Amino acid sequence: MAARIPLDRIRNIGISAHIDSGKTTLTERILYYTGRIHKIHEVRGKDGVGAKMDSMDLEREKGITIQSAATYCVWNGSQEQLQPHNINIIDTPGHVDFTIEVERALRVLDGAILVLDSGKGVQSQSITVDRQMKRYRVPRIAFVNKMDNPGANYERVSDMLKEKLGHHPVNLQVPIGAESAFAGIIDPIIGKAYFFDGDDGEIVREAEVPAEYTKATAAAREKIIHDVADVDDTLGEKFINEEPISVDDLRAAIRRATLALKMTPVMCGSAIKNKGVQLLLDGVVHYLPNPTDVVNEAHDQSKGEEKVVVESDPSKPFVGLAFKLQQDKYGQLTYFRVYQGTVSAGDTIFNTSNEMRKVRVPRMFRMHSEDREEVPSAEAGDIVAFYGVEASSGETFTDGKVNYTLTSMFVPAAVISLAVAPKDRTMEVNFSKALNRFTKEDPTFRVHQDEESQQTIISGMGELHLDIYMERMRREYNCDVIAGKPQVAYREAITRRAEINYTHKKQTGGSGQYAKIMGYIEPLPADAVEAYEFLDDVSGGSIPREYISSCDKGFKEGVRKGTMIGTLGFAPPALYHAFAVSNPGTKLLGPPPTINVGGFHDVISGSNGAFSATPNYDYTTGLGTLDVDALNAVIGQ
Numbered sequence: 001m002a003a004r005i006p007l008d009r010i011r012n013i014g015i016s017a018h019i020d021s022g023k024t025t026l027t028e029r030i031l032y033y034t035g036r037i038h039k040i041h042e043v044r045g046k047d048g049v050g051a052k053m054d055s056m057d058l059e060r061e062k063g064i065t066i067q068s069a070a071t072y073c074v075w076n077g078s079q080e081q082l083q084p085h086n087i088n089i090i091d092t093p094g095h096v097d098f099t100i101e102v103e104r105a106l107r108v109l110d111g112a113i114l115v116l117d118s119g120k121g122v123q124s125q126s127i128t129v130d131r132q133m134k135r136y137r138v139p140r141i142a143f144v145n146k147m148d149n150p151g152a153n154y155e156r157v158s159d160m161l162k163e164k165l166g167h168h169p170v171n172l173q174v175p176i177g178a179e180s181a182f183a184g185i186i187d188p189i190i191g192k193a194y195f196f197d198g199d200d201g202e203i204v205r206e207a208e209v210p211a212e213y214t215k216a217t218a219a220a221r222e223k224i225i226h227d228v229a230d231v232d233d234t235l236g237e238k239f240i241n242e243e244p245i246s247v248d249d250l251r252a253a254i255r256r257a258t259l260a261l262k263m264t265p266v267m268c269g270s271a272i273k274n275k276g277v278q279l280l281l282d283g284v285v286h287y288l289p290n291p292t293d294v295v296n297e298a299h300d301q302s303k304g305e306e307k308v309v310v311e312s313d314p315s316k317p318f319v320g321l322a323f324k325l326q327q328d329k330y331g332q333l334t335y336f337r338v339y340q341g342t343v344s345a346g347d348t349i350f351n352t353s354n355e356m357r358k359v360r361v362p363r364m365f366r367m368h369s370e371d372r373e374e375v376p377s378a379e380a381g382d383i384v385a386f387y388g389v390e391a392s393s394g395e396t397f398t399d400g401k402v403n404y405t406l407t408s409m410f411v412p413a414a415v416i417s418l419a420v421a422p423k424d425r426t427m428e429v430n431f432s433k434a435l436n437r438f439t440k441e442d443p444t445f446r447v448h449q450d451e452e453s454q455q456t457i458i459s460g461m462g463e464l465h466l467d468i469y470m471e472r473m474r475r476e477y478n479c480d481v482i483a484g485k486p487q488v489a490y491r492e493a494i495t496r497r498a499e500i501n502y503t504h505k506k507q508t509g510g511s512g513q514y515a516k517i518m519g520y521i522e523p524l525p526a527d528a529v530e531a532y533e534f535l536d537d538v539s540g541g542s543i544p545r546e547y548i549s550s551c552d553k554g555f556k557e558g559v560r561k562g563t564m565i566g567t568l569g570f571a572p573p574a575l576y577h578a579f580a581v582s583n584p585g586t587k588l589l590g591p592p593p594t595i596n597v598g599g600f601h602d603v604i605s606g607s608n609g610a611f612s613a614t615p616n617y618d619y620t621t622g623l624g625t626l627d628v629d630a631l632n633a634v635i636g637q
């Protein structure tokens with residue numbers, strides 16, 4: 001293997017946008033210009049081959065991306081002016097039904113390209129994707145694609161970024177012409193024009209700015225300085241003192257402000273016409289973070305979930321996040337982002353999200369869409385796929401020296417459900433095999449048995465989402481499926497804060513229980529990473545520490561069940577809740593009860609057994625009742 005590229009020359013980026021804006025077409029160009037592929041194939045191209053990143057048959061047939069795909073390349077700059085940089089890329093689907101693919105990519109990436117259609121600008125899915133980027137604090141470059149299309153308008157799209165997404169967009173380029181006359185791009189920062197020659201735009205020709213654009217170029221440079229100085233103090237000071245501002249000063253300021261999420265650099269081009277892609281890659285190097293620029297935090301489970309920073313340092317203990325599972329012809333592939341330390345084939349690693357279960361890593365690969373390259377080890381900052389490592393997506397693994405867990409990703413609730421059955425009884429085994437695998441790979445695809453009808457119900461993010469899985473059952477598992485009528489999955493939501501004041505009293509046989517809990521429930525912000533948050537605000541030991549986790553469990557169960565409809569729990573956008581709990585004057589009326597919380601069995605001692613006792617559920621806490629009563633009160637208001 002070639003010598004490792006140092007961390008400051010690594011970029012882990014996602015390409016995300018509204019459907020059909022050209023993400024896969026753009027990625028295809030990136031792979032071509034960096035020498036990863038030797039011929040360009042179009043999405044829905046006449047040659048019928050299809051783009052590299054859309055490797056699934058269904059993707060090629062439908063001309064849309066369904067699964068995200070990872071790849072990597074090395075970039076030396078549009079003029080070979082840069083040291084080699086390793087760019088790891090995840091191309092994601094734009095269709096809203098596959099939003100989990102965007103979610104998990106953005107969870108593990110350091111930066112992103114937000115692609116926008118030059119005519120349509122900020123579209124519905126751009127808003128969703130932008131919210132996901134904000135959730136994980138991902139700095140991004142906006143790329144205004146399709147500059148060759150009728151109605152192309154770079155400035156207007158940039159204005160929409162401000163109006164609709166609240167960004168501070170800064171236009172880094174001046175397009176030369178637009179629509180069918182779109183010919184090239186000016187970079188006002190260095191004052192040069194670029195044209196893309198050769199059959200596939202592979203030759204980037206640097207030229208003087210055409211005379212008719214000199215005024216516009218000077219004005220654009222002024223505006224860049226002005227707009228960046230607004231959000232970067234160092235540049236701001238130079239600007240006020242009227243000191244000369246060099247190319248490096250300006251680029252450094254843009255980088256700082258972009259990483260601090262204070263501005264969005266806006267660039268443009270036409271992926272299909274092979275224009276602007278190399279300059280965008282230069283932009284990725286200049287303005288998007290390397291792994292060490294990003295602060296990643298974990299919870300130390302051995303220190304009561306204390307927050308710790310995981311460092312992009314290969315010599316520290318290994319910490320990695322399993323973010324995507326995929327089955328291929330060779331077996332189970334688990335994609336990992338390594339956040340800290342080093343992991344090598346043959347190592348034993350520990351699943352800190354699942355009771356430190358240990359697994360051996362037999363082999364690991366760097367992925368290039370469906371192709372792979374075996375590597376002996378991976379270091380902090382890398383994205384790799386392990387073979388033969390059992391995991392669920394969102395689980396943290398370490399080398400066992402530390403017991404850290406990383407924040408998992410936000411999983412949206414289902415919006416639609418469908419009763420399904422295999423057409424033929426002989427297919428039942430394959431039917432359940434397929435459902436098993438799909439639910440493991442995709443947390444937004446859920447399966448349950450309807451208690452009354454005994455039917456198998458699948459639920460997901462939309463009709464297309466469910467259709468794709470039924471089609472995959474037919475193709476990959478030889479199992480035809482009959483389906484009922486789709487049902488919209490209604491869910492309940494908390495809309496505003498409400499107070500809780502609940503007294504639990506129970507006398508059973510010899511033992512009695514008494515507990516009083518006060519607190520509040522309120523919606524979390526729409527961009528919260530976790531769908532449920534428990535806030536322990538107990539003071540003065542009014543509820544002893546050992547019972548706080550029982551309170552948490554009881555509330556969680558209440559949220560999962562919901563109150564009115566019962567099965568699917570509460571839904572965004574009015575997201576779940578936080579609690580403060582306090583319990584003045586608790587006393588126990590009898591001997592302590594025995595309880596079972598989940599799979600965990602404990603005998604309560606002390607004087608507050610009632611916190612974990614249960615009038616309604618025999619496996620969870622007495623607070624389950626509290627939830628339902630309190631939530632009823634909230635929803636009823």
Ligand SMILES: Nc1nc2c(ncn2[C@@H]2O[C@H](COP(=O)(O)OP(=O)(O)OP(=O)(O)O)[C@@H](O)[C@H]2O)c(=O)[nH]1
Pocket residue numbers: 017018019020021022023024025026042043044063064065066092093094095145146147148149269270271272273
């Ligand atoms: N005119 C024009 N068309 C483009 C450009 N880039 C892509 N397209 C076309 O737009 C369509 C969608 O392109 P894709 O690359 O599949 O878009 P995508 O964003 O990956 O789509 P999903 O992954 O399904 O969300 C294709 O027909 C492309 O040929 C461009 O720069 N100009």
Ligand SMILES: [Mg+2]
Pocket residue numbers: 023024025064065091092093094
């Ligand atoms: Mg695509």
